[in-house]
Amino acid sequence: MAMKLRDFQALSFDCYGTLIDWEAGILEALRPWLEQHGADPGKEAVLQVFADEESKAEIDNPTLLYPKILEHVHEAIGGRFSIPSTLEDQRSFGASIRHWPAFPDSKSSLQKLSERYKLFILSNIDRSSFLHSNRRLGVDFDAVYTAADIGSYKPDPQNFHYLIQHLRMDWNIPQHRILHVAQSLYHDHEPAKELDLSTCWIDRRHASMGGATRQPKGDTSPDYTFGSMQELVDAIEAEATE
Numbered sequence: 001m002a003m004k005l006r007d008f009q010a011l012s013f014d015c016y017g018t019l020i021d022w023e024a025g026i027l028e029a030l031r032p033w034l035e036q037h038g039a040d041p042g043k044e045a046v047l048q049v050f051a052d053e054e055s056k057a058e059i060d061n062p063t064l065l066y067p068k069i070l071e072h073v074h075e076a077i078g079g080r081f082s083i084p085s086t087l088e089d090q091r092s093f094g095a096s097i098r099h100w101p102a103f104p105d106s107k108s109s110l111q112k113l114s115e116r117y118k119l120f121i122l123s124n125i126d127r128s129s130f131l132h133s134n135r136r137l138g139v140d141f142d143a144v145y146t147a148a149d150i151g152s153y154k155p156d157p158q159n160f161h162y163l164i165q166h167l168r169m170d171w172n173i174p175q176h177r178i179l180h181v182a183q184s185l186y187h188d189h190e191p192a193k194e195l196d197l198s199t200c201w202i203d204r205r206h207a208s209m210g211g212a213t214r215q216p217k218g219d220t221s222p223d224y225t226f227g228s229m230q231e232l233v234d235a236i237e238a239e240a241t242e
Contacts, residue, residue: 003176003198005224005236009141010173011113011200012163014154014182016100018202019110019229020133023047023212024033025100027234028095030077037083047212049080055186055214056155057128059125065126065148067094097125098132109229110139116236118142118171122163122180124145124153124187143170155191164197179223181232184213200224200232 001091012103016022027043033071042048053076057069071090078085093166113119119141123130126148134141143166147153150162163180167173181200192199201222226232 002143003223004239005179005232006116006239007177008117008198010118010120010171010176012120012122012167012180012187014180014184015121015125015130015133017183017204017212018181019102019137021101021103021204025096026050026212029096029099030074033085033089033093034083042080042197044210044238046077049077049208051210051212051214053077053080054212058147062147062156064125065155066129068096069127069153070094070096073105097129100133102133102136103229105228105230107136107138110137111234112233113236114139120163121145122154122159122165123147125177132195154187157191157194160191160195160197164195169223180217185213185216185220188217189222190216193219193221198223200226202229202232203227218228 013019019222027046030046050073053073054069057072063071071094074090075085110119112185119139121130121141121144126146126149127144130144139199145163145166147159150159152158164175164178166189167178168175175197179198179200180188181202182191183200183202183204189199189201199222201224206227209215226235
């Protein structure tokens, strides 16, 4: 029998794309630079190039802090669209994480979920950058696990092994009581499913392909799918009335 949402002890979250609207943040950070050079390649084209170049940079530089990854990505985007990318441009883009907005339902949903579950972050980020996002989310996570802590970027399975191991050792939470909540099928659902970790897809793009992540090549098959964090909260509350 499939587990009920109320049967999980812990919710682990991807942050960027799930809780923080990184596509809006990315596009807004790049907008002045594109306008300065009279370039208008289109939002989806920019996001798709970002997805490709970010993944390449993370694979090639697994221990590089995420702001530096973004600097490499900016340079690569400039090359792809034949737009000059200065060191100042790259550093500005790398520092833009602090300005990326939260989705409107993230803060209230997390506060509600914290009443029932332990909440964890598993993110392709560094702790310093995440602090800015955490302020926007307005909740104290029980633990934060970053790519900088682990030494690799999702979708490397090592990141999920790290999550599972630490929740078991530090919190006495077994794997079958963990639900990983994420938007990215590529970064999160595909590697999580390889380890038989239960997953919840927050489909922020509402089944629209493309965006700031690559497409997965293998099985994703989320255990639960919702269009927003609020829908997840609603489903949990509906279970409570059964």
